[in-house]
Amino acid sequence: MTEAQPEVPEDQPGVAIVPKAVEFWRRVRGRAAERLMSSARAGAHAWRHSLQLRVGMTTVLVTGVVVFVIGIMLVDQVSGGILRAKKQAAVSQAKIGLASATSVLAAVDAGVSGDVEAAQLQIKSNLTASGNSAGLFTIAIESGSGISAAATSTTIPAGLRTLVQQNNLAVQYAPIRATPSGKLERGLIVGEPVQARTGLFELYYLFPLTNEEQTIALVQRTVLLSGLALVLLVLGIALLVTRQVVRPVRVAAQTAGRLAAGDLSQRIKVHGTDDIARLGQSFNDMAGSLQRQIRRLEDLSRLQRRFTSDVSHELRTPLTTIRMASELLHANRAEFPPELGRSAELLHTQLDRFEALLGDLLEISRYDAGVARLESETVDLRGLVGVTVEASRVLAERHGSEIIVSEPEYPVTVDMDSRRVERILRNLLGNALDHGEGKPIEITIRCDDDAAAVTVRDHGVGLRPGEPGLVFNRFWRGDPSRSRLTGGTGLGLAISLEDARLHDGWLQAWGERGRGAQFRLTLPRHAGHTLMSSPLPLNPDDTDDVDEDE
């Protein structure tokens, strides 16, 4: 951006300025500078944002320069021609008058002024009588002896006189007076030497250039006016043409904006088959193709959702029947022979697993279809952890793991969908019990003003380098050879990650071979808040430091 520097008016020399006035002047200058700056900024803004303004200004500038140059040349040519013609006429007039003047002046004694005056009148009347082509003129006669006639009011330039005295016909433009009392005006003086008996007379013809000047002024005015008119005309044409181009572009820009805002039905009205129309047509084609693609994706997504819902219903009804039959068999397994009894047990437990897997699949397909919705309410995270730990008590006893919870004494309220967060906690705890090898599980809850965090730490086999990034993958198994008591679906952590993301939260894993693993869930305490940091470190080695500090 070019900043217009404010013009600093120079203090006039010789003017004494009192301090108060200096200050006032500075203030005025400051205000003027501000105004100048702001108008310069506004101008620069308009310049950048209006193609029409730029094209208009450029056109005016270029046309202006061209018209100015041509005008100068034109005026120069015309006035030069007029003056040349005048000069030629004047010289020929002087030549014609030479014979008459010579005869009149032959008898005149240069020393007698009355004679010179009479001779001048005589010459004048002779020349006028013979008619002239060079327009009105007056005559002045000078002589080398210093005696002059009727020339007292006219200053003949000394250079001209010298030339004439050297017996030359000379011409010069110089100010003259048309009448003795008149004012000085532009004129043409032709001087010629006249040989007389008594000596050399200098005869000067004084031609006023008033008419020529008027003609030249008229030409100048005409050129100026037609130049201005031409510039304005070109400006008008430029604006009109630009407008014709710019308007469709503006319409296209507005339409594109509305299209981007989501109104896919927006189109440009296309007239004719010119380039602008082609632009509009291409734009419309693009919008149409975009709309079709998006519709197709929407249909696909809708189909996917429908499918999920249908699968859900179609699978669930027979599963309910199987489940009830299995429950009945399981309840009466004591009455069966041992093989049948064990079969009923297996059927029962595997049905649980099958059901969990079906539920997880449906849940994750809901995420994939983008139909998962958050039903937030403000809940104390400690309570939710307590419920989850209580629900896992039986499982923990089976694994032989103790669950140790470390939590603050004040409520840790978080805006969350408690069903989903409970599911995350259940998955993390189940995972920790699964891999904890019967060693204690530590759950820690902490919060600050913006975020709340829960870590679940086990001291089992841990994770190999690179694995913390993989544990959230669907159906990922750390060690395929190891048995799993909980019979996890392999989707639990993947769903948990989606659940955390739905809350704008984080779910991260840390692990080291032989030192166990730690999962950290961080949630923003208020919906819509963006997480910047977690109140708990991901690496439990840092946790130890924190604990020591407390």
Add this chain to the structure above:
Amino acid sequence: MGVKPRVLVVDDDSALAEMLGIVLRTDGFEPAFVADGSRALQAFRETKPDIVLLDLMLPGLSGIDVCRAIRAESGTPIIMLTAKSDTVDVVLGLESGADDYVVKPFKPKELIARMRARLRHHEEVASETLTIGPDESPVQIDVPAHQVVRDGKAIGLTPLEFDLLVALARKPRQVFTREVLLEQVWGYRHAADTRLVNVHVQRLRSKVERDPERPEVVLTVRGVGYKAGPP
């Protein structure tokens, strides 16, 4: 309990219906079956069941419409069997008049527990009269007679709505959380879907309040739950 409670099962899946029949008989119920939604209302009138198990997806008339039709002429408890646990479907079912719902695949014990919870109030025998609401227009509840009167007019409530109102009215000014109400009225042991409570409070209000938009009998306590208005 001399007479076995009668259950009308409305489900088009014959295998599920048969299995339900086995389970229900084992647990001391007397089931009747209908597979078509359009014949459900007629079957209801003929069998006069104590409780209805209703599948939401039915041929003929949809479960929602059957539910409305039954509710229009009787307060008999209705438990929906649904494969969809999405909010919209559940709320739609509850708003059409169902008292409770179980999501397939359910465990038979869970279903029986819900059914018993809905049938339980028939066994209550105690002389009790409760009064709640504003002084100028109180709501009077005769508990053993299952009657609710306001401004001299009897208000017809379903057994569930009646139970909900009584639960609130027995301890006026005490705030009940949705979880507590679920346990006391619906018989849930674990915290479950609080949408049940919200929908039924709305239904109850539409019957007992003068202006359901500005309740004075069943009041909402923001962030906690509900309580009965001052007597």
